[in-house]
Amino acid sequence: MTQLTQRAKQVDRKPMTLLERIYLWNILKGMMITISHLFKRKATIKYPEEKRTFSKVFRGVQILNRDEEGREKCTACGLCAVACPAEAITMEAAERQAGEEHLYKEEKYAAKYEINMLRCIFCGYCEEACPKDAIYLSQTFAPSNYGREGFIYKKEDLLIPHPIENPEAYKKALGEKGGNA
Amino acid sequence: MELFYLILEKLLLVGLIVSLSMVVAMYATWGERKVAAWLQDRIGPNRAGPFGLFQPLADGGKLFFKEEIIPLVSSKFLFILGPALAMITALLTSAVIPWSTPLHLFDRNIDLQVADVNIGILFVFGVVSLGVYGIMIGGWASNNKFSLLAAIRGASQMVSYELPMGLALIAVLMLVGDLRMSSIVANQLENGWHIIYQPLGFLIFFICALAECNRTPFDLPEAENELNFGYHQEYSSMKLGFYLFAEYINMFISGVVMASLYFGGYDIPFVNEASWGLNQNLLAIIGFVVLLSKAFFFVFVFMWIRWTIPRFRYDQLMKLGWTRLIPLALLNMILTAAIVLWLKK
């Protein structure tokens, strides 16, 4: 018979030797194996205190970016929503009024912007689709929640902290990806 | 007056031992999880209190507040009797165990043994075999085919394994010549531990103890994956807790019994503690701690085995009991008898 994998093992159908039939010896051997694991390094990561480091290309919760002056970059073009295979994104556009130039970078902005984390499959297509570099996937994942409503992230949840008012949090949220990369 | 003190003393002792068994059983559940976790490269419960030490309290609290379900078609009286019986028999065994040398308090010598009955070890056996009624009644009263199957399995398993256990024990009794637990331990203090004379007997006894406590690899009455938790499938809340608890108490008690029968009870190995010139009370406490640590070691081995080997098939279990252990135990008994006779001559 041709072997399909390298790992196939011939089954040994020899009758058991006396030592094997006594069974105790084999149990003892097994117990030695398990006891050796008592002293091995534990695989557990104590989650909320310890966190696994993700790879640089990890696709986590989305972040809505701001430019250096802290203005929201998103122009509510809806391309991300169109690109999204899971239809997780909804938004409402609004026109920038006079005097709001320090808030929004473009003339049109997202008054409402929601991503449903239960629908999102973290494919990253929204990030790719965005012409304004306004959305990208960060290196954190959505924490657990008690209700479904909690998983619908509003614009306030998604927006990155203000780079001038809160530079430290901004840097942290930016992560290793770098904003305008 | 003397009688009054005696009763008071015994009552206190009973209370102490029962609460000790409870606490040990509680922490045995914690220990089981920890051991399981360690053997599987995990850490185990570590959230409730330091090192997860309050985990048993949380579990107990949870069990208390669970909904109490008594199936409509069950026979209610027996349904409640089942777990109660399991618990009672589990706790009864500890009555004849000599926990340590006597204490000396208030000008009285206080034996750390509730009752030194002259049929001590037979009492243990009698009570242990009563334990099967807890399983049988519980399984039957649930009116559920899986529970019933498990109950039948449990009953036949216990009956089959009591035989080699008893036969292994007879060899020990021949060495001692007395059924009292206290003289069994005293004999070991004088002549060395019984494990030296009875290694095969101990092995048989140990295997049977595993089966009697329904521990893996002989946990067929529970068999999670084939019988849906077996005899306690229909149980909820604290009645389930009683069953689970009784198992851990049984484990602890059988650890103590094994330590007393084969490992010298409260004796400290390789030293003559009487020659230290220590206070009698201090010695008693040391002896007690020594006995406890021996028992805990056995409990650990029970857990270690549970997390190492899979469950036996039912026919394998019966075959092992009837065609391997009983002949071996008989052989052991006859050999011991011959040697004892030969030495006496």
Ligand code: SF4
């Ligand atoms: S990551 Fe994919 S699924 Fe999630 S919002 Fe973006 S496009 Fe939709």
Ligand code: SF4
């Ligand atoms: S995030 Fe980007 S693609 Fe989506 S609406 Fe805003 S600007 Fe358009």
